[in-house]
Amino acid sequence: MNKNKKDVGLTIKQIRKERGISQEELSKKMGFKDHSGITKIETGQNDVNSETLMELAKYLEVNVGIFFTGKTSALPEFKIIQYKDCYRDDMIFMVLSAEDALKKIPSINPDLLDVKTNYIDKGDMFWVAIGENNRVVGCVGYETIKPLEARLHRLYVKSELKRQGIGTALLNVAIKHVREKGYNKISIHTGDEKYLESKLFYKAFDFVEVAHNIIEKNI
Ligand SMILES: CC(C)(COP(=O)(O)OP(=O)(O)OC[C@H]1O[C@@H](n2cnc3c(N)ncnc32)[C@H](O)[C@@H]1OP(=O)(O)O)[C@@H](O)C(=O)NCCC(=O)NCCS
Numbered sequence: 001m002n003k004n005k006k007d008v009g010l011t012i013k014q015i016r017k018e019r020g021i022s023q024e025e026l027s028k029k030m031g032f033k034d035h036s037g038i039t040k041i042e043t044g045q046n047d048v049n050s051e052t053l054m055e056l057a058k059y060l061e062v063n064v065g066i067f068f069t070g071k072t073s074a075l076p077e078f079k080i081i082q083y084k085d086c087y088r089d090d091m092i093f094m095v096l097s098a099e100d101a102l103k104k105i106p107s108i109n110p111d112l113l114d115v116k117t118n119y120i121d122k123g124d125m126f127w128v129a130i131g132e133n134n135r136v137v138g139c140v141g142y143e144t145i146k147p148l149e150a151r152l153h154r155l156y157v158k159s160e161l162k163r164q165g166i167g168t169a170l171l172n173v174a175i176k177h178v179r180e181k182g183y184n185k186i187s188i189h190t191g192d193e194k195y196l197e198s199k200l201f202y203k204a205f206d207f208v209e210v211a212h213n214i215i216e217k218n219i
Contacts, residue, residue: 006044008067013042015060017163023204029059035204076164078137080173083115083126090136091128094158101159102194109154115141124150127173129157129166137161140170142178142186149185149216150178155198167201179219187216 016026016038023035023042030052032038040046041056048056057064083091092113096106111118119126119141129138137158142150152174157166175186190199190213199215207215 004044005047008048009042009044011067012056012060015062015066016042019060021060026056026059030055076131076137076161076166078129078131078166078169080127080129080138080169083120083128083139083141085116087128087130087136088112088115091139094136095139095154095156098156098159104194111141112154119143125174125177126154127170129170131158131161138166138170140174142174144183145187146185148183149187150174150183152186152188155188162197168205171205175219184218185216186219187214189214 016023023038027033027035027038030037037046041048041052053064053067057067092108095109095112099106115126122143124141124143126141127139128136131137135158138156138161140155141153143153145151152171155167155170157170178186187210188198188202188207190202192213202215205217207217209215
């Protein structure tokens with residue numbers, strides 16, 4: 001099967017993830033200045049010459065031909081939709097399980113009991129990621145804290161499905177939405193040391209710490 005550069009990029013991403021290699025690690029090996037070079041290849045934004053493909057194949061320990069013939073179906077299927085009350089209980093279950101996986105004692109966030117009142121009716125927004133069998137596999141919402149600043153809340157991904165792009169997809173949906181509303185800043189309270197992976201996640205998207213446990217990014 002011949003593939004276009006988007007499919008080739010997706011195959012590269014899939015192989016990299018199967019090998020547990022981060023974009024940063026691969027960028028370093030390739031001599032790129034940061035992870036964005038890999039992002040552009042994986043999303044098909046950049047043309048990749050044969051020399052670069054050979055290098056990538058070397059570091060991913062595959063034959064270069066697999067980039068053009070490999071299947072691209074291993075990433076989880078999910079869609080992101082605006083929150084609906086029918087997903088409330090499963091979303092709360094997913095969040096409590098995610099907290100448990102962080103070795104925190106799970107406790108219900110009161111805002112999640114009534115997303116409509118706490119987010120939607122205020123003009124803000126909340127999304128859920130829906131996976132196989134109509135199960136909730138992720139969520140995120142935002143609150144307007146200053147006229148043009150959104151504060152993200154409750155970005156969670158089902159623990160068994162982490163590192164497969166669901167968090168990125170949720171973040172991108174939220175950023176796109178608030179950018180279209182004309183906001184110019186997005187910020188997050190990152191929580192205590194148990195939330196280390198979220199700090200690493202946001203670092204990968206160039207958020208910067210502006211106060212203790214508060215990070216932000218101009219959008
Ligand atoms: C933070 C969280 C939402 C990230 O979701 P995710 O679906 O795993 O993230 P993605 O797969 O989209 O990761 C995107 C990039 O972020 C970085 N990243 C994510 N998790 C990371 C980790 N544990 N260690 C290092 N980098 C990480 C990587 O650069 C990753 O890209 P790569 O996998 O291609 O290398 C998820 O880990 C989670 O739900 N954690 C528990 C709850 C939580 O901490 N929520 C945030 C509260 S502020």
